[in-house]
Amino acid sequence: MKTQRIILIATLSCLVLSLGACSKEKKPQLLPAISGKAGEVEIVSKKAYWESEVGNAIRTVLQAEYPYTPQKESKYRIYNVPPEGFVNVFRLHRNILYVHIADTCTKKIAISKNVWADPQTMVTIYAPDEASAAEIILSHNDMICEAFEDAERERVIYNARKFENASLAVAVRSQFGGSPYFPSSYTLKKKTDDFVWISYETTYTTQGIFIYKFPYTSPEQFSLEALVAKRNEVLKENVPASLEGSYMITNPVIQPGYYQKEYKGREFVEIRSLWETQNDYMGGPFISDAFLSTDGKDIIVIEGFVYAPKYDKRDYLRQVEAIIYSWH
Numbered sequence: 001m002k003t004q005r006i007i008l009i010a011t012l013s014c015l016v017l018s019l020g021a022c023s024k025e026k027k028p029q030l031l032p033a034i035s036g037k038a039g040e041v042e043i044v045s046k047k048a049y050w051e052s053e054v055g056n057a058i059r060t061v062l063q064a065e066y067p068y069t070p071q072k073e074s075k076y077r078i079y080n081v082p083p084e085g086f087v088n089v090f091r092l093h094r095n096i097l098y099v100h101i102a103d104t105c106t107k108k109i110a111i112s113k114n115v116w117a118d119p120q121t122m123v124t125i126y127a128p129d130e131a132s133a134a135e136i137i138l139s140h141n142d143m144i145c146e147a148f149e150d151a152e153r154e155r156v157i158y159n160a161r162k163f164e165n166a167s168l169a170v171a172v173r174s175q176f177g178g179s180p181y182f183p184s185s186y187t188l189k190k191k192t193d194d195f196v197w198i199s200y201e202t203t204y205t206t207q208g209i210f211i212y213k214f215p216y217t218s219p220e221q222f223s224l225e226a227l228v229a230k231r232n233e234v235l236k237e238n239v240p241a242s243l244e245g246s247y248m249i250t251n252p253v254i255q256p257g258y259y260q261k262e263y264k265g266r267e268f269v270e271i272r273s274l275w276e277t278q279n280d281y282m283g284g285p286f287i288s289d290a291f292l293s294t295d296g297k298d299i300i301v302i303e304g305f306v307y308a309p310k311y312d313k314r315d316y317l318r319q320v321e322a323i324i325y326s327w328h
Contacts (some may be wrong), residue, residue, distance in 0.1 A: 049101065053130055058078065060141075061138065204308065214298065241277035271289075
């Protein structure tokens with residue numbers, strides 16, 4: 001699913017009321033860096049709206065359950081800032097949802113970039129009343145979430161490019177015809193003729209990237225069943241766990257998510273689910289993308305997984321997802 005990039009301009013009176021006549025302000029040439037934590041959205045609205053159906057709609061959208069994590073986690077952490085307090089550092093937050101309600105406003109939603117800081121994403125809801133604002137938020141659920149999801153992803157990719165381990169990219173590209181951007185903290189863990197394992201490991205966490213390929217013979221190889229079967233076959237051979245005779249597998253009980261996607265001109269099939277280990281007690285979330293090689297001879301699979309038994313997994317998973325989305 002591809003997020004539509006639109007900027008909708010509200011009436012002059014609505015802009016003056018909502019952003020303090022920002023239409024007359026000149027943006028500085030050099031914007032300050034963003035503030036806030038990854039996975040966090042600042043909600044700018046009156047307290048009365050925050051505690052009404054508008055706030056309930058926001059929580060329904062932004063605090064919905066994040067898919068395929070072992071424990072329940074919401075999509076975003078959110079907090080409220082009243083409009084009169086939306087000054088100084090609060091304007092620099094990485095992700096902002098601004099709710100402006102006035103009888104002079106037409107129902108609209110706007111997605112803006114780098115209004116106060118860089119790289120910043122701001123979604124603004126314009127509505128004449130609370131019921132309309134709540135309706136806009138709920139009916140544009142996907143657009144709002146994807147705007148913030150894309151923003152978080154692009155920030156990770158930007159940093160990975162800026163602090164890239166170029167030697168890993170060279171090795172992967174020579175073998176698979178392309179490569180993601182690997183941050184400098186990632187290292188090569190295993191390499192065979194058709195499989196690469198690259199990992200970033202700390203005392204309590206592991207963020208891993210698998211890349212493998214196999215000959216393309218028919219479209220049926222892109223089915224969920226075929227890709228999961230191939231995944232289990234490849235990981236049994238290449239990814240042992242801590243105990244003898246144990247290895248990584250796809251969780252056999254949970255039905256994986258299966259999606260056809262396109263990102264920056266590249267089409268692929270995506271699987272999301274949980275992994276575990278046969279005859280062992282390790283596990284966590286993973287995301288796996290499969291696509292045809294440039295010459296059409298092979299199916300290439302690139303996936304990211306997380307092992308973080310002491311911590312929530314959402315932000316770690318978003319990081320490896322961004323890396324595999326950076327394939328080029």
